[in-house]
Amino acid sequence: MKNINIFLQEGALDAGALMAWLPYEKHGAQVVFLGAVRGKNDGRMVTGISFDIHQQLAVETLKTIATEAIAASGEQDMRVYIAHAYGEITVGGCCIAIGVTSAHRAAAYEASRYIIEEVKTRVPIWKQEHYADKTTNWLPGHALAG
Numbered sequence: 001m002k003n004i005n006i007f008l009q010e011g012a013l014d015a016g017a018l019m020a021w022l023p024y025e026k027h028g029a030q031v032v033f034l035g036a037v038r039g040k041n042d043g044r045m046v047t048g049i050s051f052d053i054h055q056q057l058a059v060e061t062l063k064t065i066a067t068e069a070i071a072a073s074g075e076q077d078m079r080v081y082i083a084h085a086y087g088e089i090t091v092g093g094c095c096i097a098i099g100v101t102s103a104h105r106a107a108a109y110e111a112s113r114y115i116i117e118e119v120k121t122r123v124p125i126w127k128q129e130h131y132a133d134k135t136t137n138w139l140p141g142h143a144l145a146g
Helices: 016-021 055-073 105-122
Strands: 004-010 029-036 044-053 079-090 094-102 125-131 136-138
Touching (some): 004 055, 016 029, 016 079, 016 094, 029 105, 079 125, 094 105
Parallel strands (some): 004 079
Antiparallel strands (some): 029 094, 044 079, 044 125, 079 094, 125 136
């Protein structure tokens, strides 16, 4: 679908690609969500996260989630952009970028929220946090086995 743009990238994302994609003369609402690696989690100092990803399944699942968000909105010309990083990302690096444009802001906000919540539970992406004390921990996420 030409109104859905899915992108996977090794290394931190640059929000510039999303910002260049957003403008659309038919839509007054543009909602952007950027997720970055935070420096502290559960009381531990984080130095970065390694993202492992099953690329083919991730792209398919992201397209499905975007399609569901558009269908639920009732705005068939809604546009959705989802980019996710893989590999090692340091603190502050952007690891997910979501953009939604629509005629109405409520629909764009709802679609963006739906997308990020579904990405966290359905997309085959696994996160391993790296800590200042040189230890690591795999975070809960998607399991390939149902």
